[in-house]
Amino acid sequence: MFVVVGVTGGIAAYKTVQLVRLLVKDGHDVHVIPTDDALRFVGLPTWEAISRNPVTTSVHDDVARVRHVALGQQADLVVVAPATANTIAKMAAGLADDLLGTTLLATQAPVVIAPAMHTEMWQHPATQANVDTLMSRGVHMIGPEAGELTGGDSGPGRMTEPERIHETVARELARGSGEAAGQQWLVTAGGTREPIDPVRFIGNRSSGRQGVEVALAAARRGAEVTLIAANVSPEVLAQVAGDPRIRVVEIMSTDDLERAASAHAPSVDVVVMAAAVADYRMPDVAHEKITKESAEGTLRLELVETTDILRGLVASRVEGQTIVGFAAETPGEGETLVGRAIAKRRRKGADLLAANEVGWRKGFEQDENHLVVIDAADAVVAEVQGTKRDTAEALVATICARR
Ligand SMILES: Cc1cc2nc3c(=O)[nH]c(=O)nc-3n(C[C@H](O)[C@H](O)[C@H](O)COP(=O)(O)O)c2cc1C
Structure with missing residues (x-):
């Protein structure tokens, strides 16, 4: 995450170095934003090396990527540790004169603060009023603890140990607070492969990016997700690594997918079948590699239809379950994407059908996608052009709104 x-x-x-280390170890994509003053205590190279991501403090760095809001928008959680009296006051006032300030205003993710300061500063009515303001806005606070402080004095004001802050962060990340909190989702991603012989298969060009983004969008809204990944590359699956709300089940063929989907479907609230499933398979897989000699010039493969998994899930749906199909279409002359999508939704009986147009340079292996979502009344209920994250967000928002 x-x-x-x-x-x-x-x-x-200096203790936050350990917190960052623990979060990276969990598999999270960690972005450190120090204030200028923080860099007087621990230097930028340490944060870059330990987080494995570039680190800047200013809103004027990396402007092309609109970094001053992008980090906050992408965040699943923001933790400020240590949180000085000054930064707590700035947060309460909504000041945005550095990258941390703009990020905190741009984020809708949960925010956790771990205050640290001398007892007098902590107990000052100004600090206490600022903390009350932040808590009334839903900011989670951990600590401060009573104990020995830097000047040799002691009292409340010591930052909670990084291991405990890490536990709180992990719990917050796992909890989720969105519209899908408490729901179980089953999402399929990637493309199935039908073996021909021990070394060859019939596959398709689906990378799994769209399905993985759907799983992430559902998890961001608080769902617990089982992601059935059909031949999704490790780089794409890395996006969900360490996410406590997403459990990955890796499979290869349509048969595997059917088994895994039917095992999980009865216990979920939402099914999103984003994987590209083979329509045909070999009736019998050759036990030995087919050679040129054995094929004698021409190789004819006879294929049989695979099971229609989506239709099967619709037929055995449990009460209250929402089932969403996907269609990758190449509309012909006189046809439209919407027309093809309506026809497919009717054939399958799904509650919603998300369709995108594909081609040699469209849809597959790209980050950009164009998605239309059709409902059971044949109405277009969402249409989005954007990154696969944008289309996943729109689809998941549509599903949540209809439940
Ligand atoms: C050695 C030293 C230690 C400090 N420790 C703290 C601290 O624990 N908590 C705090 O609120 N301020 C502390 N300060 C003061 C802050 O660094 C100062 O208020 C600064 O403006 C905070 O800026 P920032 O919130 O943008 O990082 C310390 C200053 C020095 C020189």
Whole structure:
């Protein structure tokens, strides 16, 4: 998951190195945003090396990617540790004069703060009023603890140990608070492969990116997701690695997919069949590699239809379940994507059908996609052109709105 760690100017910044290390170890994509003052305590190279991501403090760096809001928009969680009295005051006032400030205003993700300061600063009515304001806005606070402080004095103000902050962050990430909280989703992604012989298969060009983005969008809304991944590359699957809300089941063929989908479907609230499933397979897989000699010039493969998994799931749906199909279409002369999508939804009986137009340079292996979503009344209920993350967001929002 995408975790932003804000670091501000207190001695405890050195302990946050351990927090970042633990989050990276969990498999999260961690982006550290130090304040300028924080860099006087722990330097930029340390944060870059430990987080394995570029680190900047200013809104004027990497402007082309609109970094001042992009990090906050992408975040699944923002944790500020240590949180100084100054930064807490800035958060309460909504100030945005550095990258951490703009990120905190741009994010809709849960925010966790771990205050650290001397007891007098912590107990000052200004700090207490600022903390009350943040908590009334839903910010989670951990600590501060009572104990020995930097100047040799002791009292409340010590930052909670990084291991405990890590536990809180992990719990918040797992909880989810969105519209799909408490729901179980089953999402399929990738493309099935039908073996011909021990070394060859009939496959398709689906990368699994769209399905993985659907799983992530559902998880961001609080769903617990089982992601059935058909031949999805490790680079694409890396996006969900370490996400406590997404469980990955890797499979190869249409038969495997049917078995896995029918095992999980009875216990889920939503099924999204985004995988490209083979329509045909070999009736019998050759036990030995087919050679040129054995084929004698021409190789004829006879294929039989595979089971229609989507139709099967619709036929055995449990009460209250929403079933969403996907269609990758190449509309011919006089046909439209919407027309093809309506026909397919009727054939399958799904509640919603998400269709995208594909071609040699369209849809597959690209980040951009154009998706239309059809409902049971043949109406277009969503149409999005954008990244696969954008289309997944729109689809998942549509599903949630209809439940
Ligand atoms: C050695 C040293 C330690 C400090 N420790 C803290 C601290 O633990 N908590 C705090 O609120 N401020 C502390 N400060 C003061 C902050 O660094 C100062 O208020 C700064 O403006 C915070 O900026 P920032 O919130 O943008 O990081 C410390 C300053 C120094 C020089």
